[in-house]
Amino acid sequence: MDFCSGSDQLMNLSFAGCGFRGVYHLGVATCLTSHAPQFLKNITAFAGALAGSLVAAVLATSAPLGRLFISVTSLKERKNVIISEFESKED
Numbered sequence: 001m002d003f004c005s006g007s008d009q010l011m012n013l014s015f016a017g018c019g020f021r022g023v024y025h026l027g028v029a030t031c032l033t034s035h036a037p038q039f040l041k042n043i044t045a046f047a048g049a050l051a052g053s054l055v056a057a058v059l060a061t062s063a064p065l066g067r068l069f070i071s072v073t074s075l076k077e078r079k080n081v082i083i084s085e086f087e088s089k090e091d
Contacts, residue, residue, distance in 0.1 A: 008042070009042055010042055010043075010044045011042055011043055011044065012043065012044060012045040012046075012047065013043045013045075013046050013047070013056070013059070014046070014047040014048055014052070014056065015028075015047075015048035015049075015051075015052025015053070015055050015056050016048070016049060016052050017048070017049030017050030017051060017052050017053075018050060018051065018052075019050065019051050021051060021052070022050075022051030022052070022054065022055065025048075025051060025052055025055040026055055026065065028055075029055050029058060029059055029065060030065050032059070033059075033065060040059065043059075046059050046060040067084055068084070069082050069083070069084045070082070070083045070084075071083075
């Protein structure tokens, strides 16, 4: 069965839970949005647990998949900083 050919086969899509898997789920969502939008049109329900529920919500609402933001908290200074610009992939 070719799921990406635009068939009228209706499906549900769910993403499993697990915090570290959230970045993987974002990559899958980005790939599906970019390379298989016709596949997403056949999805009737999105579901997920934990981090997967956030990605499912993004796909269900067609919200844009934007830049990565990382929240870093300094325990010593008790200050939170949001980082969104990185010099390199190592940062």
